[in-house]
Structures are given as structure tokens and as C-alpha cells.
Amino acid sequence: MAFSSATPQCAADSSRAQSPHQLLHLESCRMRSVFQWNLGGRALELGKRTLIMGIVNVTPDSFSDGGQFLDLAAALEHAERLLAEGADIIDIGGESTRPGARVDLSVSQPADSKKTPAANLKAGKAAVSAEEERKRVVPVIAELKKKHPGAVISIDTYKADVARAAIGAGAEIVNDVSGFRGDTHMAKTLAELKCGSVLMHMRGRPEEWRTLPPPGDIVLLVKRELKEWAEKAVLAGVRRERIVLDPGFGFGKSFDENYPLLGRFSELQAAGFPLLAGTSRKSFIGRTLGRDGKDVPPQGRLYGTLATETALILKGAHILRTHDVKATFDAVRVADAILQAR
Secondary structure (H helix, E strand, C coil): CCCCCCCCCCCCCCHHHHHHHHHHHCCCCCCCEEEEEECCCEEEECCCCCCCEEEECCCCCCCCCCCCCCCHHHHHHHCCCCCCCCCCCCEECCCCCCCCCCCCCCCCCCCCCCCCCCCCCCCCCCCCCHHHHHHHHHHHHHHHHHHHHCCEEEECCHHHHHHHHHHHHHCCEECCCCCCCCCCCCCHCCCHHHCEEEEEECCCCCCHHHCCCCCCHHHHHHHHHHHHCCCCCCCCCHHHHHHHEEECCCCCCCCHHHHHHHHHHHHHHCCCCCEECCCCCHHHHHHHHHHHCCCCHHHHHHHHHHHHHHHHCCCCCCCECHHHHCHHHHHHHHHHHHHHHH
């Protein structure tokens, strides 16, 4: 099963202004490439409509909803609510990768961002062990699959052992924020599991994000590294039709770097993979909406999030990852109608 080779017809995007208010050149794609995302036992069609990935954080410390769904019953109830509101995929995570979080990435790279923009990914003390992460997420996945056999479940992890346990419990997608680089066994594990996967771009480690040097052209950097990492995954045995790419809004990107990614998002389609985007309640939205020098807190960023999600659909995003499924569902219906009318 191969990906579609159809090329989306997008208007030239010449916006290179430095102000965030000028960066969103919203000439939309006239069409989105259509893909069949191979999840192993089935495939999801991507491109004819935008799919919604609802977030369930089984953590005590996530930036937006930490602690709300740490209990099994609460997590399950929340996941079922998101399905009822229109989520196509439920993404379950057991470790926070918020700015400043301590994570255990086994990748190590030089700190010179010009040569290796991944920037000093040295192993650090694990905030959450693989064992603890499994204890948090596997019961939720198993129970949700038991109650909703048709639900598409994703595990948000960069640990190969957690990915294997989650797939065994009923998940069909591994969503790896480290781009398959945080655990040296991840790509091989994904190849063996024959599941769907999301390869996300991240610069540096969460505790380093505030001090990372400027990358130059962030869009060119993300394009190049996503393509390189995806090709390495393919060489490791992960089939192309199982991979979706995510530019990683907010993951090692400063306030000024997220808006070029939004404004030039359509350029990422050149890699030839489906695209997922997650801007839900991110801090760069809170900064833009801030008043009197204070950022708007996560719970006040819904309307700003919907603005970015609409722009992303018009720029060619296939999947949106969001905390607010009900509101996003309505925005997606209208944005898809605009895209299809062109």
C-alpha cells in the first residue's frame, strides 16, 4: 500500500516578514494530497477531510491539564467524551514534555545548531520511568479498546518499551515527539510492530528550549530534518505508508519561530508524507493574546488555537491534535468546506 503521489496545487507563499501579524499569508492549497495511512490492521484515509486527534494526558504535570486525568476512571471518561465530540483518534500520553520538563533521551548530538540543529540532546535524568509510564497508559488503552473496539488509539511516547506495551494493549499509532531519536530502539521497534507512526520535529531537550541559539530559517531547518529523519526510519524498516510528519510547534521553537512555521506550513508537503499539526493551547498563542505584559493562560487560548488550526487546514494539514475536540470539530467542518470549494 503506497502513498498517493498527487501533488497539491498551492499558491506561491512569499511571506517572509518578521512580524507575526504579517507572517500568515493565507492563500490556501487548492487540494490536499490524499494518503492511505497504514496502521497495520487497517488504514485511515487522509486528505479528503481533516482528522482530529484528541489529547488525553494521564500525567500530573502537563502544561494545560496536568493532574485532571491521572486517575483511570477520569482518563477513560475524558477519552469517551472526546470520541463523542468527534475525535477520530485518541492520543494517550503518560509523560509530560512541557517546556522545562526533564526527559530521558538517549540521543546525543553536538550543541552547534548550525551543524546539528537538534542541539545537544544529551541523556538526562528521567522524569518518568518506562515502567511508570506503562502503568499510567496501558490500563487506559486496554479499557478504552474494550469499551470502544473501533476506536483508533495513539500512544504519545518516545520510549520503545512503552510503545510496544501500548500497541499490545490495543493502540495502533505511536506518536514520538523525539522523531524516533529519543530511544535508539524506536525505529526498529516500529518496523517490527507494523503500526502507524508520527515522527515529530523537536530541537534540543525541553529543559534547554529557552536557551537554544537561533536556527536561522526555521522552516528550512524543519523541512530538511524531518525529511532526513523520515528517510532514516525507512532505512531502518519503517514503511513510508506508516509515517506521518509533525513540525512540532513549540518544541524547541521560540515565539518568533512558530509563526513562520504556520505561515509557510504548505512547504512541508514537499516531503511527500501526510502532515499532523498540534498548536492547541500553545504558549506562543498565549503570548500573542496577552495583555498588559501577561500571557493568556492555557484555558484562555481556545479562540487563538482555532485561528491557527484553520490556517493549518488551508495550508494542507491532514490531522489536528487538540485538547478541545468539540470546538475544533466545528472549525474543521467550515475550513474543509472552504478548502473543497476552491
